[in-house]
Amino acid sequence: MRTTINELLSDYKKVLHHDITVQGWVRAFRSNRFIALNDGSTINNLQVVVDFEKFDENILKNISTASSVKIVGEVVESQGAGQNIEVIAKKIQILGDNFTEERDKTILQPKKHSLEVLREQAHLRFRTNLFGAVFRVRSAISFAIHQFFNQNQFFYMNTPIITGADAEGAGEMFGVTNFDLNNIPRDENGDIDFEQDFFGKKTNLTVSGQLNVETAMMGLGRVYTFGPTFRAENSNTTRHLAEFWMVEPEVAFNNLEDNIDLAEDFLKYVIGYALENCKDDLEFLDKRFAEEQKQKPEKDRASEGLIEKLENVIKKRFKRVSYTEAIEILKNSKENKKGKFQFPIEDWGADLQSEHERYLVEKHFESPVVLFDYPKEIKAFYMKLNEDGKTVAAMDVLFPGIGEIIGGSQREERYDVLTEKMKTMNVDAHELWWYLDTRKFGSVPHAGFGLGLERLVLFVTGMTNIRDVIPFPRTPKNAEF
Amino acid sequence: MRTTINELLSDYKKVLHHDITVQGWVRAFRSNRFIALNDGSTINNLQVVVDFEKFDENILKNISTASSVKIVGEVVESQGAGQNIEVIAKKIQILGDNFTEERDKTILQPKKHSLEVLREQAHLRFRTNLFGAVFRVRSAISFAIHQFFNQNQFFYMNTPIITGADAEGAGEMFGVTNFDLNNIPRDENGDIDFEQDFFGKKTNLTVSGQLNVETAMMGLGRVYTFGPTFRAENSNTTRHLAEFWMVEPEVAFNNLEDNIDLAEDFLKYVIGYALENCKDDLEFLDKRFAEEQKQKPEKDRASEGLIEKLENVIKKRFKRVSYTEAIEILKNSKENKKGKFQFPIEDWGADLQSEHERYLVEKHFESPVVLFDYPKEIKAFYMKLNEDGKTVAAMDVLFPGIGEIIGGSQREERYDVLTEKMKTMNVDAHELWWYLDTRKFGSVPHAGFGLGLERLVLFVTGMTNIRDVIPFPRTPKNAEF
Numbered sequence: 001m002r003t004t005i006n007e008l009l010s011d012y013k014k015v016l017h018h019d020i021t022v023q024g025w026v027r028a029f030r031s032n033r034f035i036a037l038n039d040g041s042t043i044n045n046l047q048v049v050v051d052f053e054k055f056d057e058n059i060l061k062n063i064s065t066a067s068s069v070k071i072v073g074e075v076v077e078s079q080g081a082g083q084n085i086e087v088i089a090k091k092i093q094i095l096g097d098n099f100t101e102e103r104d105k106t107i108l109q110p111k112k113h114s115l116e117v118l119r120e121q122a123h124l125r126f127r128t129n130l131f132g133a134v135f136r137v138r139s140a141i142s143f144a145i146h147q148f149f150n151q152n153q154f155f156y157m158n159t160p161i162i163t164g165a166d167a168e169g170a171g172e173m174f175g176v177t178n179f180d181l182n183n184i185p186r187d188e189n190g191d192i193d194f195e196q197d198f199f200g201k202k203t204n205l206t207v208s209g210q211l212n213v214e215t216a217m218m219g220l221g222r223v224y225t226f227g228p229t230f231r232a233e234n235s236n237t238t239r240h241l242a243e244f245w246m247v248e249p250e251v252a253f254n255n256l257e258d259n260i261d262l263a264e265d266f267l268k269y270v271i272g273y274a275l276e277n278c279k280d281d282l283e284f285l286d287k288r289f290a291e292e293q294k295q296k297p298e299k300d301r302a303s304e305g306l307i308e309k310l311e312n313v314i315k316k317r318f319k320r321v322s323y324t325e326a327i328e329i330l331k332n333s334k335e336n337k338k339g340k341f342q343f344p345i346e347d348w349g350a351d352l353q354s355e356h357e358r359y360l361v362e363k364h365f366e367s368p369v370v371l372f373d374y375p376k377e378i379k380a381f382y383m384k385l386n387e388d389g390k391t392v393a394a395m396d397v398l399f400p401g402i403g404e405i406i407g408g409s410q411r412e413e414r415y416d417v418l419t420e421k422m423k424t425m426n427v428d429a430h431e432l433w434w435y436l437d438t439r440k441f442g443s444v445p446h447a448g449f450g451l452g453l454e455r456l457v458l459f460v461t462g463m464t465n466i467r468d469v470i471p472f473p474r475t476p477k478n479a480e481f
Numbered sequence: 482m483r484t485t486i487n488e489l490l491s492d493y494k495k496v497l498h499h500d501i502t503v504q505g506w507v508r509a510f511r512s513n514r515f516i517a518l519n520d521g522s523t524i525n526n527l528q529v530v531v532d533f534e535k536f537d538e539n540i541l542k543n544i545s546t547a548s549s550v551k552i553v554g555e556v557v558e559s560q561g562a563g564q565n566i567e568v569i570a571k572k573i574q575i576l577g578d579n580f581t582e583e584r585d586k587t588i589l590q591p592k593k594h595s596l597e598v599l600r601e602q603a604h605l606r607f608r609t610n611l612f613g614a615v616f617r618v619r620s621a622i623s624f625a626i627h628q629f630f631n632q633n634q635f636f637y638m639n640t641p642i643i644t645g646a647d648a649e650g651a652g653e654m655f656g657v658t659n660f661d662l663n664n665i666p667r668d669e670n671g672d673i674d675f676e677q678d679f680f681g682k683k684t685n686l687t688v689s690g691q692l693n694v695e696t697a698m699m700g701l702g703r704v705y706t707f708g709p710t711f712r713a714e715n716s717n718t719t720r721h722l723a724e725f726w727m728v729e730p731e732v733a734f735n736n737l738e739d740n741i742d743l744a745e746d747f748l749k750y751v752i753g754y755a756l757e758n759c760k761d762d763l764e765f766l767d768k769r770f771a772e773e774q775k776q777k778p779e780k781d782r783a784s785e786g787l788i789e790k791l792e793n794v795i796k797k798r799f800k801r802v803s804y805t806e807a808i809e810i811l812k813n814s815k816e817n818k819k820g821k822f823q824f825p826i827e828d829w830g831a832d833l834q835s836e837h838e839r840y841l842v843e844k845h846f847e848s849p850v851v852l853f854d855y856p857k858e859i860k861a862f863y864m865k866l867n868e869d870g871k872t873v874a875a876m877d878v879l880f881p882g883i884g885e886i887i888g889g890s891q892r893e894e895r896y897d898v899l900t901e902k903m904k905t906m907n908v909d910a911h912e913l914w915w916y917l918d919t920r921k922f923g924s925v926p927h928a929g930f931g932l933g934l935e936r937l938v939l940f941v942t943g944m945t946n947i948r949d950v951i952p953f954p955r956t957p958k959n960a961e962f
Contacts (some may be wrong), residue, residue: 438604
């Protein structure tokens with residue numbers, strides 16, 4: 001394949017004083033002489049030097065921000081600061097038209113635009129430095145996730161997106177139908193006749209692949225699913241998407257401690273991969289983050305820079321704290337005693353809110369924290385009941401600035417305990433016959449967790465609105481593009 | 482992490498005569514003495530030797546097909562044929578109950594079951610040799626896809642699953658709604674008021690990420706999407722799924738020839754990766770394939786073994802043939818003249834059917850074939866019009882036994898030609914305003930293609946029904962599990 005600007009800039013010595021061909025988009029054309037050329041392979045632009053006397057006026061006229069060009073030229077050591085090399089143009093070809101007037105109504109106009117405006121033109125924001133960086137980092141993180149699991153002998157399982165199950169109760173579901181909504185068939189009782197729908201039953205978009213991936217785990221040992229999941233919740237916040245990507249590993253023979261070890265190794269691997277492979281993008285995001293902090297009142301500023309924060313997460317062992325200990329810490333905290341929590345902590349059994357999680361991570365421990373052994377009442381039916389009869393082997397990994405980034409548990413592998421719990425928690429055992437089968441034939445202890453990809457990308461990029469870390473966000477009243 | 486059976490069998494020398502711990506499922510317990518233990522990490526079982534005099538009768542009684550055990554024992558060189566090592570059990574712990582009576586109503590009963598019956602118990606089929614192999618190969622192929630693109634500087638872009646667009650016309654779409662179907666809101670004209678639905682408009686499940694990924698390509702250069710896509714088509718065949726996974730790369734500055742090169746390199750890389758990394762599973766599938774062939778009348782048998790076929794695909798350069806040449810070959814073929822095609826080839830312009838594709842690949846060229854430059858009328862609106870004004874720069878890669886495995890094209894990057902074509906082909910330009918924007922501001926020549934993951938897995942595993950290469954198939958009247 002041809003040379004990208006990334007290859008050229010990182011390994012230029014062998015082409016110095018040779019002619020090369022580059023293609024890309026003009027980011028700027030200064031003094032009718034210097035083209036800043038970008039091809040998306042890196043955040044860095046290639047400087048192309050144009051001697052205007054050597055080129056046709058018609059060509060020069062069409063070199064403007066956002067236009068695309070093909071350039072043949074000689075690679076030379078750069079005279080100016082800021083780059084090692086530049087290219088002296090010998091041939092210039094305009095590849096694509098640039099509708100300049102229309103361009104100036106878009107975010108491609110060469111001036112600063114707000115994140116809100118960029119979001120309204122999500123189809124064009126890939127062409128900005130910021131979103132180029134964010135989506136290259138997102139891509140690297142996704143690859144690192146696959147690589148981590150592959151290296152640790154996990155198998156990738158695609159769990160279904162369209163599901164007939166409705167039982168897990170992780171959240172509101174979207175309906176999927178092939179009915180003509182103007183003409184929905186009814187049965188003799190006047191009820192909607194889902195037997196006539198495409199799948200012969202009511203179907204929804206999945207909220208989690210966990211129950212399905214557990215069945216694969218019971219044969220293949222170490223598996224993970226990584227795909228889109230959905231929530232039909234009317235949450236218009238900077239933290240919620242109706243469609244987002246989730247990674248869910250599930251491991252046979254793992255207990256809660258193994259599960260915490262896996263989550264910690266996994267997060268450190270993926271963040272380390274980004275630090276190593278996205279240096280230029282992260283440096284750009286680090287500077288942006290620092291500038292954003294300067295705009296804030298001093299008391300609200302982050303205590304660490306972006307890259308510093310990522311490096312610290314990798315260095316330190318995560319703090320592991322039981323729910324019971326956490327409640328004691330919170331109950332006795334100054335914040336609680338002075339009534340500074342919106343939800344005061346009084347008794348064991350309280351569900352922890354974001355303010356409590358952030359207190360533990362950012363104030364008390366100043367470290368990522370893994371909370372474990374939660375009261376059974378506030379956690380899902382499939383989590384393993386501990387010997388105390390009061391808690392389940394659940395775990396949440398809490399990160400600074402983000403709160404919960406991973407939630408998981410050892411699963412209840414005992415058929416009788418599981419069915420008893422389903423009864424108490426009103427989960428339909430009939431619908432989940434296949435899930436229960438996994439506990440009947442050689443059931444094994446096992447554990448797993450879920451990570452929302454976008455939360456991790458938020459953490460690594462320092463972005464603050466989840467709509468800015470997925471290419472085309474789906475949110476209430478918004479499915480544009 | 483602890484040792485898997487795969488690690489143990491492939492690197493046993495360092496643990497010879499040492500005690501190890503293994504956990505897994507009993508595949509068979511012969512003569513009250515030999516456990517064939519499998520943990521999913523490999524198709525190969527570990528032989529565990531049990532001296533029945535040393536163990537409690539209650540334990541021995543519970544060792545049966547499908548039960549799960551934890552074993553501590555010494556690794557020794559094997560006395561018997563078929564394995565290098567075995568483990569002499571010192572401690573045996575039964576991990577999970579085995580409901581033997583119920584088991585014998587399932588596919589876990591130790592006897593042969595048809596693929597149809599296995600499909601009805603998709604949640605348990607991961608525990609068979611066949612489906613263990615198929616899904617390990619599927620996982621390896623998925624990883625190889627990510628690795629190929631990562632090594633070639635592509636960025637992974639998640640295109641949206643829920644889409645407001647309806648324009649591409651690649652197939653029937655499923656509706657996504659949050660309406661209570663018993664109570665759909667209407668506007669003043671009595672029409673369904675989609676403004677009140679979750680996204681404020683009518684939404685569907687995506688049939689392709691291409692148009693979205695093209696917008697990312699226009700900033701990032703080389704991108705690919707890899708995710709689930711959907712077709713609400715009532716096709717009850719061995720080749721169709723309502724939900725399947727598709728890979729779609731898109732590359733700036735590529736023309737049709739670059740695109741064909743990319744597709745060929747890509748397929749060879751992925752198949753080569755499977756050959757190298759799935760040896761044991763492919764050997765099993767190769768034997769199975771050979772046995773299946775024996776059941777067939779001689780004239781219907783495959784001319785190559787499974788592994789042989791894969792190795793040949795990697796060795797040979799794919800045959801590249803224009804549509805026009807292909808029509809000549811087909812028109813003049815004995816088959817056509819003798820009236821053996823269901824759809825006789827008479828004139829240039831005919832759409833090729835599966836029988837024609839298979840004739841070219843399996844009879845005429847005996848090689849994978851890339852057809853290119855199709856009549857514009859039979860291809861999609863976004864394909865680049867060639868200079869002849871009659872054909873478009875489309876390409877299909879045809880594989881033996883499968884037919885079309887990849888379809889792609891150079892895209893029409895010229896705004897005026899594209900809009901003209903959309904008009905002719907009745908594609909709604911208003912709805913696709915954002916797609917047209919990519920042709921207004923620095924449009925560039927570009928090309929891409931789509932590969933259905935399941936078709937490739939069929940090809941590599943030698944399976945014949947597409948429902949057997951995805952964990953939980955979704956087809957008409959079927960969304961179980």
